[in-house]
Each structure stands twice: as C-alpha cells, then as structure tokens.
Amino acid sequence: MRAHIWLATAALSACLGSAAHADTTLKLVEVITSPERTETLRAIIKTFEDANPDTNVEIVSLPWGQSFEKFATMVAAGDTPDVVEMPDTWLALYANNNALENLEPYLKSWEHTGELNQRTLQLGRVIHNTAYMLPYGFYLRALYYNRKMFADAGVTAPPKTLDEFLAVSKKVSALPGKYGYCLRGGAGGVNGWLMFGALTTGDDVFFRPDGTSTFTDAGWIRGFNVLADLYKAGLAPKDSINWGYNDVVSGFYSGVCSMIDNDPDALIAIASRMKPDEYGVAPWMKGVGGKSFPTIGYGGWAMFANSKHKDLAWKLIATLDSPAGSLAWNRRIGALPIYTAAAKDPMYADPRYKGWFEELADPNVSPMIMPMDLRAWALFASSIVPRTTQNLLLGKLTAQDMAQQWAQILTKAKQSQK
Numbered sequence: 001m002r003a004h005i006w007l008a009t010a011a012l013s014a015c016l017g018s019a020a021h022a023d024t025t026l027k028l029v030e031v032i033t034s035p036e037r038t039e040t041l042r043a044i045i046k047t048f049e050d051a052n053p054d055t056n057v058e059i060v061s062l063p064w065g066q067s068f069e070k071f072a073t074m075v076a077a078g079d080t081p082d083v084v085e086m087p088d089t090w091l092a093l094y095a096n097n098n099a100l101e102n103l104e105p106y107l108k109s110w111e112h113t114g115e116l117n118q119r120t121l122q123l124g125r126v127i128h129n130t131a132y133m134l135p136y137g138f139y140l141r142a143l144y145y146n147r148k149m150f151a152d153a154g155v156t157a158p159p160k161t162l163d164e165f166l167a168v169s170k171k172v173s174a175l176p177g178k179y180g181y182c183l184r185g186g187a188g189g190v191n192g193w194l195m196f197g198a199l200t201t202g203d204d205v206f207f208r209p210d211g212t213s214t215f216t217d218a219g220w221i222r223g224f225n226v227l228a229d230l231y232k233a234g235l236a237p238k239d240s241i242n243w244g245y246n247d248v249v250s251g252f253y254s255g256v257c258s259m260i261d262n263d264p265d266a267l268i269a270i271a272s273r274m275k276p277d278e279y280g281v282a283p284w285m286k287g288v289g290g291k292s293f294p295t296i297g298y299g300g301w302a303m304f305a306n307s308k309h310k311d312l313a314w315k316l317i318a319t320l321d322s323p324a325g326s327l328a329w330n331r332r333i334g335a336l337p338i339y340t341a342a343a344k345d346p347m348y349a350d351p352r353y354k355g356w357f358e359e360l361a362d363p364n365v366s367p368m369i370m371p372m373d374l375r376a377w378a379l380f381a382s383s384i385v386p387r388t389t390q391n392l393l394l395g396k397l398t399a400q401d402m403a404q405q406w407a408q409i410l411t412k413a414k415q416s417q418k
Contacts, residue, residue, distance in 0.1 A: 024309055026316055027081040029060045029074070031067035032299060036268070040332040041320075048319040055312055065187050065244055068382045075099065082313040086133045086302040088123070089190075089370075093378040094302070095132040101303040103131040106314045112322060112339075120338040123298050126373050134321050135300035137335025139263035140367060141191060142294060142355040143282045144270065149178060149258040158259075158282035162199050162226070165259075165285050169235040172258040182248040182257035183227070183236035185390055189244075190381045191295040192261055193389055194368065197223030199287025204368040211415040213407035216400075219288070224392065224399040231393050241393050252279075263297070265334035267352060281355035283365065294359060296367035299335070376413035384409065 030041060038061055045057045060081065062070050068090070074080065075094075086094070094100050103124075107113045119138065124131045145158045153172045159165040169180025184192050198204045201219030208214060215221075230236060237256060240247070252260045253273040260266070261284065270279060284294035301317045303310065319325050323339055330337055330347075336356060337343055348357070359365045371377060388405060391397035 024055045024312060025058055026055060026083065026309060026312060027058045027060060028083045028085075028316065029062060029071065029081040030085045031062045031071060031087065032064050032085060033061040033067070036332055040329060044320055044325045044328055045316070047325070048316050051319075052312065052315065055309075057316065068378065080304045080306055082304060082307040082309055083316055084302050084304065086300050088298050088300075088372050089381045090378045091133055091302075092127055092373050092375050095127040095130075096375045099305055100132040101305045101307065101310060101313075103134060103303065103314070103317075106318075107131055107134070110318060112318075115323065115339050115341065117338060117340045117343075123369070124300065126369075133300040133302035134317055135298040135338055136321055136326060137298065137330045137333065137338060139265060139297040139299075139335055140294055140356050140359060141195060141261045141263060141284055141296075142359060143284055144252055144260045144262055144266065144279060145282060146252065146255065146258040146279055148278055149175070149255065153178075153258070158280065159285050160282075161285055162196075162287050166226070166230070166235075169230060169259070170233075173235045178255070179237050179257045180235045180259060181230060182243070182251040182260040183231055183240040184243055184245070184248045184260075185231070185241040185393060186247070186386055187244040187382070189389060190370070190385045191297070193224060193227060193385065194370065195261065195284065195293060195295055196227045197221075198293035198368060199223055199285070200226065202288030202291055204293045204366060206371050206410070207414050211411060213410040213414070215403045215407040215410065221399045221403050224389075224403060228392050228399060232395070241390055261294075263334070264336060264353065264356060267334045268332070271352070276352070281352055283355050283359045283362065286364065290364050292359070292362070292365045293368040294365065296369060371410070371414075374410065374413045374417060376409060380406075380409055380413075 028045070030038065038059065041059065045059070049056055071084070120135050121131070124133055124135050143158060149172055150156070150168070153168070153175055155168050155171055159168050172178055172180040194204075197220040200223035201217065205214055231241070237251065240251070243251065248260050249262065249266050249269050251257045253270045284292050286292045301320055303313045303317060307313045320329065321338065323342070326338055327342055327345065337345070337348070342348070359367070370381075384406070388397060388402045392399060392402050
C-alpha cells in the first residue's frame with residue numbers, strides 16, 4: 001500500500017515538476033514608454049503568446065526620461081532582458097560591447113526579410129555592417145505649425161528657409177503670451193541642435209578624413225548661435241530650457257508655441273487635441289545652398305546575446321516586426337514604415353503625412369543620420385548635449401566653447417574606434 005502511495009506521489013510530483021518547467025518566460029524591456037504604446041505592445045505580444053502557449057512575456061516599462069540610466073543600471077547588475085526596445089542612439093554602446101546578438105542568421109531565413117525597405121536594413125546594420133537590431137519604424141523630422149497662430153500673426157505660409165523661420169518666430173512672439181518656437185532644451189534635444197547647425201553649414205559631415213570632428217567649423221557654430229539667440233530673444237518659452245518630448249508636444253497643441261520640429265509620432269497626441277484645419281506639417285526648412293538636413297532616427301528590437309532562449313526571442317522580434325505587427329505598432333506610434341508595401345497603407349495617405357514624404361522625395365533634402373556607430377554617442381547625446389546646451393542658453397558657455405568640447409569628445413571617440 002505504501003509503495004502504491006509512494007509511486008502515485010512520485011508520479012504526481014513528476015507531472016507537477018514537468019508542468020512547472022514547461023513554461024518559459026521571456027523578459028522584454030520597453031524604453032520609450034507611454035500607456036498607449038504599452039497597450040499596443042501587449043496586444044501584439046498576445047498573438048505571440050497564443051502561438052507559443054508555453055511561453056509568456058514579462059514587459060518591463062521604463063520612462064523615457066530616465067531610461068538610459070535605468071537600463072544601464074539593470075545591465076550592470078546582470079538583470080538583462082531577452083529582448084529590448086533599442087533606440088538608435090544606444091545601439092553602438094551595446095553592440096560594440098558584444099551585448100547584442102547578431103540577427104543576420106535569423107534574417108537570412110526569415111520570410112519577410114525581402115519585403116523590408118532598403119533603409120530598414122541599412123540602419124539596422126550601422127554597426128560593423130551587421131544587424132544587431134531590427135528597426136520597427138523611422139522618425140524623420142519635419143516642421144509642425146499652428147495655422148491659427150500664424151493667421152493671428154499675419155503669417156500666410158510655413159517658413160521654407162531659416163531666415164523666414166526667424167521672421168515668423170518674431171511675428172508670433174509679438175502676440176501676448178505666445179512664442180514662435182518650442183525649443184527642446186532637455187532630454188532628446190540633440191536633433192534640433194544638429195539640424196540648425198547643418199542649415200548654416202550646408203552639409204551634415206561630422207568628421208574630416210583624419211577623424212577630427214567638424215563641430216569647430218564656423219558653420220556649425222553659427223547654427224548653434226542661431227538657436228541660442230532665438231531663446232535669449234524670448235522667441236521660445238523661458239522654461240523650454242528643460243523641455244523634453246512631452247513638453248514640446250504639449251506646448252504646441254496647447255497653443256503656447258506656433259512651431260516645433262518633430263517626428264510623425266507626435267501626430268498621435270496632436271491629432272487627438274487639435275482639429276485637422278488647426279495645424280499642418282511642412283518639410284523642414286532649407287539652409288545654405290538650398291539644402292535641408294532633417295534628422296532621421298529609428299527604434300527597433302534587439303536581442304541580448306546572453307539570452308537563454310534565443311530562438312524564442314527571435315520569434316518574439318519576428319512577431320513584433322511582422323507586417324501585421326509592424327503596421328499595428330506604427331499606427332499607434334506614428335512612425336514611418338519599414339516595409340515597402342506599407343507606404344501604400346491608407347494611414348500614410350493622410351494629408352498630414354505629406355510633409356514627410358515630400359522630404360523623402362526632394363533631392364535637396366538629405367535625411368541626417370547621426371554618428372550613432374560611436375560607442376560614446378549614447379552618453380554624448382543623452383547627457384553631455386543637454387548639459388552643455390543649457391549652459392549655452394544661460395550664457396554660461398559660448399557656442400565656440402561648446403563646439404570645442406563636443407569636438408574633443410567626438411574626435412577621441414572616432415579616432416579610437418576600431
């Protein structure tokens with residue numbers, strides 16, 4: 001009798017143990033977080049979990065403003081995920097430290113690789129021409145403008161040149177309690193500084209053949225001064241020195257500022273609070289030589305090299321970046337598509353997207369790819385740029401001194417790069 005009981009107990013224990021070990025948990029970290037994005041992410045992940053019933057996905061959501069430091073702390077403590085939402089500015093840091101898995105073997109056999117547009121693979125492979133991440137969409141800057149504020153200031157059309165931009169900013173700022181431009185002086189402000197610098201330089205070349213930074217060139221310094229002088233002249237809100245993404249977007253849709261440079265994802269918040277006839281999106285303005293250099297950024301999904309479940313982690317990435325997953329995600333976040341066919345989706349036929357597609361079609365517009373292949377770029381963009389530009393805006397630093405600091409850091413990073 002005791003033998004039968006023992007055998008039954010052992011069998012039950014074996015079954016329970018087998019069931020307990022049958023489930024696999026994948027950890028995914030999202031770093032550009034909002035309630036809407038997380039909701040969409042969960043919906044796409046559910047399709048993955050339904051197709052892989054023995055696997056569940058744990059989502060760790062980090063607020064964007066502190067995500068760089070928080071994620072770096074997680075990694076340093078050994079608390080790494082299987083899959084991470086990888087911003088373009090972080091890619092070099094983790095790929096060059098051998099932290100990320102090479103996705104090329106997976107892409108080679110993936111059924112959808114041939115459907116990706118050329119830029120998707122180009123930007124996914126910026127480190128050693130190897131795909132250490134798979135982009136989910138692109139963020140190309142354009143100029144949002146408030147039609148009503150323009151009309152109140154006697155402005156009839158969005159500015160096409162830097163001189164026109166400054167003139168419009170002055171006219172709008174003459175209105176009581178209004179400002180021409182929403183400056184992004186805090187986190188994520190690097191794009192604006194580089195775009196203004198490129199306008200007055202006439203190109204977006206960051207390094208000379210010997211690896212020294214071009215930031216000390218007069219053209220870049222002029223652009224930095226344009227933005228600093230605009231702020232000092234009161235053409236942007238005083239507290240915009242600390243503004244990040246949410247601040248500039250809310251400053252625009254609340255009618256504080258008449259213009260912002262931003263990506264398609266800002267449409268989500270703006271369209272929910274403004275009527276279609278109250279705002280427009282125009283191509284980024286032209287500078288020296290009639291050239292324009294709006295930054296193009298991207299986010300994507302990367303796998304950590306120490307994942308114990310790499311095949312499942314790839315299946316998760318493949319689900320997130322599948323045609324259906326990518327379209328659902330980009331409909332929520334507003335990014336430009338990674339698939340060639342997706343550009344014909346009715347979403348992108350909306351007149352509000354016209355400005356971005358005009359930029360892509362204009363031979364005098366060169367989307368600026370920042371030097372994100374540098375290991376030092378993540379720290380430079382996330383920490384050094386906000387600190388030094390804020391000192392410039394406060395008059396504690398000259399544009400020339402700031403440019404020299406930037407050049408010193410990036411020259412060292414470029415010349416030490418293997």
